[in-house]
Amino acid sequence: MIGVFDSGHGGLTVLRALVAAAPGRPFVYLGDHAAAPYGPRSEEDIYRLTVQGVERLFAQGCGLVVLACNTAAAVALRRMQRTWLPVAHPGRNVLGVLVPMVEAITRVPWMQDGPAADWRPEPRTVGVFATPATVASGSFPREIGKRAPDVQVVQQACPDLVPLIERGAGDAELAPAVRGYVRALLAQLDGRPLDAAVLGCTHYPLVAHLFAEALPPGVEVLCQPSLVARSLDNYLERHPEYVPAAGEAAGRLHFFTTGAAEPVGALAGRFFGRPTPFERLSP
Template structure:
């Protein structure tokens, strides 16, 4: 089984793409709704909650877990991979949504040997909308800069947007928030119009149309769920030991109120998503 983790509903957008790309595979989705949102928590809180969630998924029989949460991927994944997994679960793996996006923006494989002082390409700019903690981590500018120093990365924190989407706020309220954040980002750009936009929170694909309407015409909005699904397919082809077949196609778990979570989940997953309470 493959585990998929997010702080709330947002990761269901990634899960749907994974299920579509890998039919016949078994997934366990865990939403930490009891502690959502993560975007306003401290890095230590995010790390601790992420480790606890991964442990729960390992206990469910998952040997591979995808962090379908940009905040957890940006603030917890590297430490988890480098220190926690080798000590506690050396035979298991945890992946994140950050890597596929960086590869898509730079065109450079994550594990490529990058020579110092390599020739930069034509200057271009990439805009990133994300939670406050993802922006503060500087994970995306750091990793993009290593591989494509010619890319100007301009970030915009959207502190309330994930919450508004999670709470199914009125469309007009969400539209106003998106337009406010988009206008703020456009004011920061040195080159006028970004060559691409990355929605760096898995909630945001649900309002991708609002971002496209608020941005200049022709700006490419990257599809994070689709990119993550393609990346996982390639990973499993390289690591068939994690490519398990299993029982039920998808199991949905939450640390919060299962009935309430289930009522909102269909909008994110695009089909019925019956959640059960995850007991520690």
């Protein structure tokens, strides 16, 4: 089975795309709702909680886990891959949602820490809307800058969006918040044009239409779920050892939370597109 981990509901937008791309593939989802949101937490807290969540998914029989949380991926992924996994869980792996977005923007594979040999400058300005922790980590500008030095990255933290979305706020309440964050990012550009906007949180696909309305005409809005689904398919082609065995709970979906199952499940359908029966997973 393949695990999908998030601090809350947002990763369900990624899981929805993964299931649509491969409906016969078994997945286990874990939302760390008891500790959410991760955005305001320290880097050490985020790393510790992410490791705990991945451990729980490994204990459920997952050999591969996707961090469907930009905050967790930005803060914890590289450290986990380099220092924790080789020692604690050799033969298992963890991927993150930040990787496919960086590859899509730069057109350079993640494992390549510099521009491609045939790379030609393509000056562009990309805006990143994300949680405070993702912005503070500097992961998007750092990883994009390594691979495409001529791409200027401007970031804008959006601290209110996840809490608003999680409590089921409607467009009337969400639209002013989105417009405010867009104005703040555009102000950083001082009149320079914006080419693309990255929605760097897996909650934000639910408000992509509001970003599209608030941004200047012609700005490309980049969402992660479809990019992650395509990236996972490519990864499994290169690493068949992580492909679930034939007949291994084909198409089964398990939904776990560290919080209270009933209220989590009640809101989850908005993210996943259909009812999702959650179970509480005790430590």
